[in-house]
Amino acid sequence: MAWRIRSAALLWRNAYSTKASSSAQEAVKRILPPKYRLTWGRLLTGALLGLGIGGGAYVSTVDEATFCGWLFTGTKFVNPLFRLLDPEDAHQFAIWAAARGLVPREKRPDPAILEIEVWGRKFSNPIGLAAGFDKSAEAVEGLLGMGFGFMEVGSVTPIPQEGNPKPRVFRLPEQGAIINRYGFNSEGIVVVAKRLGAQHGKRKLAETSNTTMPQSTEQKPGGKAGPGILGVNIGKNKMSEDAAADYVQGVHTLSQFADYLVINVSSPNTPGLRKLQGRKQLKDLVKKVLSARDEMQWGEEGPPPLLVKIAPDLSKQDLADIAAVALTLRLDGLIISNTTISRPDSVIGLPHADEMGGLSGKPLFKLSTDVLKEMYQLTRGRITLIGCGGISSGEDAYRKIRAGATLVQLYSAFAYEGPALIPQIKTELAACLERDGFKSIQEAVGADFR
Structure with a gap:
């Protein structure tokens, strides 16, 4: 079934993004059973949502110091772009x-x-x-x-x-x-x-605003x-x-x-x-x-x-x-x-x-x-x-x-x-x-x- 979903997704994108004929859209329907007939936008949205939820769940298990380190390391890949300016x-x-x-x-x-x-x-x-x-x-x-x-x-x-x-x-x-x-x-x-x-x-x-908190003398x-x-x-x-x-x-x-x-x-x-x-x-x-x-x-x-x-x-x-x-x-x-x-x-x-x-x-x-x-x-x-x-x-x-x-x-x-x-x-x-x-x-x- 996986190959049929991938094939249908590609056909569906081409069919609707290029406003192809109804025969192309019918081809999608023949390949993909009714319960799998999702628009390309819904497929993409679902994938991104899944990645976001999965990534967020993983990040929530990481301690603050590790996550902070990731952010600083990530700038190594972004900073070279500044040199294009x-x-x-x-x-x-x-x-x-x-x-x-x-x-x-x-x-x-x-x-x-x-x-x-x-x-x-x-x-x-x-x-x-x-x-x-x-x-x-x-x-x-x-x-x-x-x-x-x-x-x-x-x-x-x-x-x-x-x-x-x-x-x-x-x-x-x-x-x-x-x-x-x-x-x-x-x-x-x-x-x-x-x-x-x-x-x-x-x-x-x-x-x-922090005066109610115990203050350290150090x-x-x-x-x-x-x-x-x-x-x-x-x-x-x-x-x-x-x-x-x-x-x-x-x-x-x-x-x-x-x-x-x-x-x-x-x-x-x-x-x-x-x-x-x-x-x-x-x-x-x-x-x-x-x-x-x-x-x-x-x-x-x-x-x-x-x-x-x-x-x-x-x-x-x-x-x-x-x-x-x-x-x-x-x-x-x-x-x-x-x-x-x-x-x-x-x-x-x-x-x-x-x-x-x-x-x-x-x-x-x-x-x-x-x-x-x-x-x-x-x-x-x-x-x-x-x-x-x-x-x-x-x-x-x-x-x-x-x-x-x-x-x-x-x-x-x-x-x-x-x-x-x-x-x-x-x-x-x-x-x-x-x-x-x-x-x-x-x-x-x-x-x-x-």
Whole structure:
């Protein structure tokens, strides 16, 4: 009977989908007895319904951690499709999906060895999403929910600006690299403040609704945005003549929503911005920003820590000057580093390698790590350093930590590999720490110099 059902189904589909003659439909009836005469649509619906019920029944027997793992693994098959899109379109689609919860949510606890406390805040793991991915705080909840220990929104400028003309993002897939010249495209601090304010209010409402539940005295990882720590990266407008005023405005408007603040003076795509890394210019700027932050009213937790993000294309004297400013003014941290305007040998000759803009991804790893090592020594380990640039594995993150980073950030590798990379890096990093006998992240920080 099975062959008769299959034959009838094919005939029925052809008979009705092509509006064949009644003789073709009669042929179906002759092959298939009356009790099996179902339309093709009903057959297909039944099959899908059966699969759905069967699949749902099976999934219901699987524990949450296993199902979560399936979701992250499944993104490995979906993410390559993003590469078929224009790079900036793919970027915007990823933000759109994360903003709507169309990304996997991490339900599994992080390895205990990855937990670390920095600036009085608990991070469940040291893996963060760098600024530039979610520039306008559109998808904070979705991105943090994927398992990052922290993320950074921005750079945010006071006044909305379009940034540089398109195209302005280019892939170098052979090297897992990206060149961008976005130019601080931003929706402005008012829009970002509204989004972060809504997020903050939602979290406070959730906390209020849970006041009837027994509260643990132990501090849990997380910050103002929920399960992860949120940094806000502020920049200046392209046409602004008073850079300090732009940064001060950003602090006044956004710092109340930030677990930490970042002054970005290192993007290569805003004319004159990197000149603010000079000793005198940086010292004057940081003083004004610190003053603006400290004049605001803060609760028991105090003001958010202030960091500066620097470029990898600096001379030894430049680095020494920045270290001196950081130590003198007691900066809370430095992010090392932004993208590079140099072109390492590994990318020369590749398509798009000659495009103007900052290079990120694997070719940046050595350069940014060398700068990280230099700055760790110059600051004598007294300043918290965030290692950023070229990380694509747990081993890479571990090397940054041994070189002096307390926390690390991803961007390009996440853009290429998608959500599945996050649990992979955490697992690999935990294995590296255990392999070398470290009991915590903090023990491994700067280990190359001990």
